[in-house]
Amino acid sequence: MEKTLVPEVLQMIGEVIPDGVSVAISEGGRYIYYQPSASIDLKIKPGDQVREGSATYRALTARQKVSEYVESGVFGIPYYGVSLPLLRSGRIEGCITAIYPKQFMPQPKVLIGKGEDGWLPIPISDIMYIRSQEGKTLLHTATDSYANRYSLSELEQMLSPASFIRCHRSFLVNLEAIGYIHPHFHSTFLLEMKDKQRTRVPVSQSYASSFRQILGF
Numbered sequence: 678m679e680k681t682l683v684p685e686v687l688q689m690i691g692e693v694i695p696d697g698v699s700v701a702i703s704e705g706g707r708y709i710y711y712q713p714s715a716s717i718d719l720k721i722k723p724g725d726q727v728r729e730g731s732a733t734y735r736a737l738t739a740r741q742k743v744s745e746y747v748e749s750g751v752f753g754i755p756y757y758g759v760s761l762p763l764l765r766s767g768r769i770e771g772c773i774t775a776i777y778p779k780q781f782m783p784q785p786k787v788l789i790g791k792g793e794d795g796w797l798p799i800p801i802s803d804i805m806y807i808r809s810q811e812g813k814t815l816l817h818t819a820t821d822s823y824a825n826r827y828s829l830s831e832l833e834q835m836l837s838p839a840s841f842i843r844c845h846r847s848f849l850v851n852l853e854a855i856g857y858i859h860p861h862f863h864s865t866f867l868l869e870m871k872d873k874q875r876t877r878v879p880v881s882q883s884y885a886s887s888f889r890q891i892l893g894f
Contacts (some may be wrong), residue, residue, distance in 0.1 A: 697714050697715065697716055698714055698716070698717075698775050698776060698777050698778075699711070699712060699713045699714045699716075699717055699718060699719065699775070699776035700712040700773070700774070700775060700776070701719075701721055701733060701773070701774045701776060702771060702772070702773050702774075703727050703733050703737075703771055703772045703773075703774070704770065704771040704772075705771075706726060706727050706737075707724060707725065707726050707727065708721050708722070708723055708724065708725050708726075708727065708733075709723055709724075709771075710723060711723060714776075714778075716778040717754070717756055717776055717777070717778040719752040719753075719754070719756065719776060720752070720753075721752075727772075728751050728752070729751075730747065730748075730750070730751045731747060731751050731752070731758070731774075732744075732745060732747055732756075732758025732759070732760040732774050732776075733758070733760050733772050733774045735760065736760030736761065736762050736772050736774070737760075737762055737769060737772055740762060740764065740769060741762065742759070742760065742761045742762070743758070743759070743760045744757075744758070744759045744760075745757070745758065746785075746835055748827075748831060749830075749831060749834075755831060755834045755835070756776050756777060756778065757776075757777040757778075758774055758775065758776055758777070759774065759775040759777070760772055760773070760774040760775075761773050761774075784801065784835070784836055784837040784840065785801065785835060785836075786800065786801060787799055787800055787801065788801065788804065788816055788825055788827075788832075789825065789826070790816045790822075790823025790824065790825055791823055791824040791825070792821075792823055797823060799816055799818065799823065801836070801840065801851075802851075802853070803818050803819070804816050804817065804818060804851055804854075805817050805818060805819060805850075805851055805854040805870050805871065805872050805876075806848055806849065806850045806851060806854065806870060806876070806878055807825075807829065807832055807841070807848070807849040807850075808829075808847055808848055809828070809829040809846075809847045809848075810847065814826075814827060814828060814829055814832065817872065817876070818872070819871070819872045819873060820872075820873065829843075829847070829848075829849060832849060833849060836849070838891075839852075840852060840853070842888065842891055843884060844868065844878065844879070844880040844881070844884050844888055845878070845879050845880060845881045845884060846881065846883075848878050848879070850868060850870070850878055852892075854870050854871050854872075855868050855869070855870060855871070856869045856870060856871045856875065857869040858892075858894075859877070861879070861880075863882055864882065864885055865879065865880055865881060865882050865885050866879075866880040866885065866888070867879055867880070868880060
């Protein structure tokens with residue numbers, strides 16, 4: 678990147694990147710600078726090609742600022758990226774990307790569920806629990822269930838731990854949708870949800886201690 682662009686790049690850094698967030702700068706489809714943080718490291722090296730599906734790639738393709746969640750399939754771990762391309766006379770000279778860890782990711786307002794006749798945006802607050810079953814991820818509301826494209830692990834990264842927590846290898850639960858907590862054998866629990874069926878979701882032994890700590894009992 679030309680030396681004359683450096684002041685502009687530094688100004689852009691101040692606009693999009695707080696302390697402790699990783700920084701990547703690209704030029705001509707390749708990264709020329711990368712500064713990892715203690716919170717998240719995508720292992721980018723100067724000279725690496727910009728990967729398709731990354732926040733940088735999407736900003737370069739759209740020719741505008743992009744702020745979005747990137748799945749783990751791109752770099753091996755999920756992240757929230759804010760990418761700002763640098764244009765001069767209509768030509769893209771480079772791109773700067775702020776790479777945020779999970780705690781910085783804004784929780785989506787809806788998740789897309791697939792029903793029999795199409796796709797339905799489901800408000801996060803309407804989802805009682807999320808289950809992984811036979812290789813599918815199912816969003817359960819008070820009245821129905823819908824398939825979702827993300828894995829349970831990816832949704833755990835996307836959703837705020839203040840709203841949804843992992844209680845079992847196959848379940849994420851909405852804390853506000855828990856109606857009652859029943860003790861079970863070997864210090865585990867069964868969660869009675871607020872849906873019509875009063876579904877009971879297990880809290881497995883491996884998650885019981887952290888579950889109690891988060892809820893404070």
